[in-house]
Structure formats: C-alpha cells, structure tokens
Amino acid sequence: MNEWMLGGTLLIALFLLIKLIFPNNTRVMRVNYQKRDFLFSSGERAILKVLDEAVGDTWRVFGKIPVTDVLTPRNPDKDATTRKQFHSLEHCRFSFVVCDKNDLGVICVLQVDDAPPAPATTRPHGDPLLALCEGAGLMLIRVDSQKSTDPKTLRELIESARKRDPLFAVETDGRREPRFSSLDDLKL
Numbered sequence: 001m002n003e004w005m006l007g008g009t010l011l012i013a014l015f016l017l018i019k020l021i022f023p024n025n026t027r028v029m030r031v032n033y034q035k036r037d038f039l040f041s042s043g044e045r046a047i048l049k050v051l052d053e054a055v056g057d058t059w060r061v062f063g064k065i066p067v068t069d070v071l072t073p074r075n076p077d078k079d080a081t082t083r084k085q086f087h088s089l090e091h092c093r094f095s096f097v098v099c100d101k102n103d104l105g106v107i108c109v110l111q112v113d114d115a116p117p118a119p120a121t122t123r124p125h126g127d128p129l130l131a132l133c134e135g136a137g138l139m140l141i142r143v144d145s146q147k148s149t150d151p152k153t154l155r156e157l158i159e160s161a162r163k164r165d166p167l168f169a170v171e172t173d174g175r176r177e178p179r180f181s182s183l184d185d186l187k188l
Contacts, residue, residue, distance in 0.1 A: 039063070043114040043145025044095055051096060051110065054154040059107060065097045066090075067129070070106055071136050085128060092129065095143075098158055108139040108161035114146075 040048060040063060051061055067089045073082045095112040099105060111129065133140040139161035143149055 041112075041114055041145075044112045047110070047112050047143050047145055047149060048096070050149045050151050050154060051098075054151040054158065055098060058101060059158065060099050060101050060104065062097045062099065063095065065094050065109075067092045067094060067132070070094060070097060070109060071132055071138070085132070089129065089132065098161075106138065108141055108158055109133065110141045110143055112143050112145050 038045065044063070048061070048063065055061055068086070071086075073079070073086050075082070077083075094109040096110040098107045098110065100107060130140055139157075141154075141157050141161075143154075
C-alpha cells in the first residue's frame with residue numbers, strides 16, 4: 001500500500017514539476033491568433049468576380065502574389081539603385097496575376113485600389129510599381145474597386161497585354177534580343 005502512495009505522490013510531484021518548467025502556452029497561442037473570414041477584401045472579391053468572367057477558360061488568375069515572385073532585377077549586383085528599389089517592394093503584392101493557362105507564363109498583373117487614389121502632390125516620385133512593370137515590359141492594370149468594371153473591357157485589356165510587341169532587352173554586349181511571351185500568334 002505504501003508503494004502505491006509513494007508512486008502516486010511521485011506522479012503528482014512530477015506532474016507539478018512539468019507544469020512549472022513547461023507552462024501551457026498553447027492556450028495563449030490560440031487567443032493571440034484568429035482566422036480571417038476572407039482572403040480578399042470586399043473590393044478585391046468584387047473585382048475577382050468580374051475578372052473570372054473576363055478570363056473564362058482562356059487564362060488562370062492567381063491572387064496576392066508577391067512582386068518579387070513576378071519581377072526580378074536584371075543585374076542586381078551591378079546597380080545599387082535597382083537593388084534598393086527592388087528591396088523596397090519586397091512586401092508589396094499584386095492583387096491578381098493573369099497567366100497563360102498552359103504554361104503559367106505571366107500575361108499581366110492587376111492592382112486593385114480599394115482606397116481613393118492619392119493626389120499627385122502626395123506622390124513625390126510617381127508610382128514605383130508602375131515604373132518597375134513598365135521597365136520589365138509587363139502591363140500593370142489598375143482597377144478601382146469603387147467603380148463598376150465591365151468584364152468585356154477587362155478582357156480587352158488582358159488581350160492587349162498578351163498581344164503587345166515583344167520586349168527588346170538590351171544585352172550587356174549591346175545586342176537587342178526579342179523576347180516572346182507566346183509563339184502561338186506567330187505567322188511563318
């Protein structure tokens with residue numbers, strides 16, 4: 001009988017010791033975090049419905065893609081300004097990226113503006129995201145979530161991005177090489 005009491009006492013002491021050494025943090029973790037109700041804002045959800053209708057079965061749409069997953073500097077080691085500008089956008093995301101359905105090649109990107117646009121006087125250096133996209137030959141479509149957007153108009157914008165002239169990149173030795181996003185429309 002004493003063995004049982006001694007074993008029970010040791011078990012209770014061990015349990016209390018474990019509680020003192022390893023406090024129960026799992027409850028605190030559950031309290032500090034909560035699940036978001038929606039992945040996209042209400043404006044983004046409204047634009048996504050229109051965008052889904054616009055792309056149909058032709059393209060695929062991905063949401064909340066980091067800018068650094070779509071754009072990369074050509075020579076990050078040689079140009080400190082480019083590197084600094086690129087790193088300033090590490091936490092920025094494109095609202096939506098429209099890709100080719102077959103090879104997931106990027107066709108264009110969409111940025112949903114939920115808030116009213118800021119006046120030009122509060123934007124001293126213009127739009128750095130637009131400058132990066134233009135420099136990379138990638139069409140950036142800005143959509144105001146507070147205005148109604150027509151699926152047909154959106155589809156035409158995406159089509160124009162897909163049919164743009166190829167981007168000519170100046171190589172380091174001065175050559176200009178054409179870059180094609182799709183060879184389907186090429187007539188030989």
